[in-house]
Amino acid sequence: MSRRNAGARLDTALGWGAAPGPVAFAARVLLYLVLVAVFSGPLIALLVSAFGPVTDPTRLTLIPRGLTLDNFAAAIDRDVLRYLANSFIVVGCGLLLQILVSVSAAYALARKRFPGLQLVMLLILSTLMLPEEILAIPLSLVLADVPILHVNLIGTLAGMIVPVGAWAFSILVMTEFMKEIPAELEEAARLDGAGDLRIFWSVVLPLCRPALGVIGIFGFTMIWDQYMLPLLVADDAAQFTLPLALRTLRSDDQVGLGVLLAAALLALLPSVLAFLALQRQFMRGLTSGAIKG
Known part of the structure; x- marks a missing residue:
């Protein structure tokens, strides 16, 4: 040949x-x-x-x-729209908080040098290795009495939002992406009199749009599919998110399979739409590491 x-x-x-x-x-x-x-x-x-x-x-x-449309009408009668609204509130606020925490922590880890940097990275990475079942009881105790503030978040949507505000995966992705940004850009901005906040907002963050697309899609999916956290926090059916409500609908003998599938379709569509909206940035973020150097 x-x-x-x-x-x-x-x-x-x-x-x-x-x-x-x-x-x-x-x-x-x-x-x-x-x-x-x-x-x-x-x-x-x-x-x-x-x-x-x-x-x-x-x-x-x-x-x-x-x-x-009878299946959807029956699903609406079962308060599926309320559960859908709860899910949107949790994923919207939780994802915004998660992105803010991720980009802030990543900027400090990628662009700054301080004692114990490697230890901090190791601790962040170690949180990915702990399954939700192990964290369930400690998390419920913390949410029942938040340290320092002494606020009870059990039975509130805030109790589902705060725990997802920091995710090690998003922090690590943003950190590795920010490390690839040339230091010369930051030095040039400092010569022009820009401070850390201005450099972060005007120089570093605009270059991280592909990585923001990646953590946006994965973060949205992670928060939207949460089952254990709403199960721990919600103490009333009015606080259920849609994934948790699907389990309730499935256990109800009076709900037909068509109604359950209609609710499942409503639970699936937001993730698909989020990917379609961010797919360009997502693909750029996945391929940017392959074309560097």
Whole structure:
């Protein structure tokens, strides 16, 4: 095999890019159809079943029949809109707080040098290794009596917002991204008389938009999918977020599967819309490390 042909066969994962003929074409089409069916099939079944009657929970269909909004009407009667509003409040305030904490902590860790820097990074990294089940009881005790302030956040949406304000993943992503920003830009700004706050706001932060897209999408998904935290904090059904309410709806024998799927579709859409809104920054953030240097 010549070098040119060998390089061509490496253009695709299986070397099919250089394989002519109807057999190779049919194999590629079949593989693509299988992948599409595996990844999009459950989503299509969810979409169709949410807008149609579900008579047999073991046989979800991909073909829409008798489309109706009755499932959504029944879900609204079950206060799904209130749970959805609670989720939006928690994710909106929590994500804003998380981004503020992440960029501030990352600027200090990436652009400053102080004793114990490595220890601080190790402590932040160690929080990623603790499962939620281990933190559940200590977290509930802290929220019941917040140190220094001595405020009880149990039974409030604030109790679901404050714990997600600092996430080690977002801090580490922002820290590594800020480390790649040339120090010459910061030095030039200091020569112009800019202070730390002005450098952070006008020089460093605008260059971190790709990383902000990454932590924005992952942070939104992490907060939106929270189940353990609302379960610990909420002491009334009026404080439930949508993921927690889905579990309640599932355990209610009077709620049909179609209503549950309609509520699940409402829980899925915000994450999809958030990714579509930030996908450009997200892709730039994922690929920026590959093109540096």
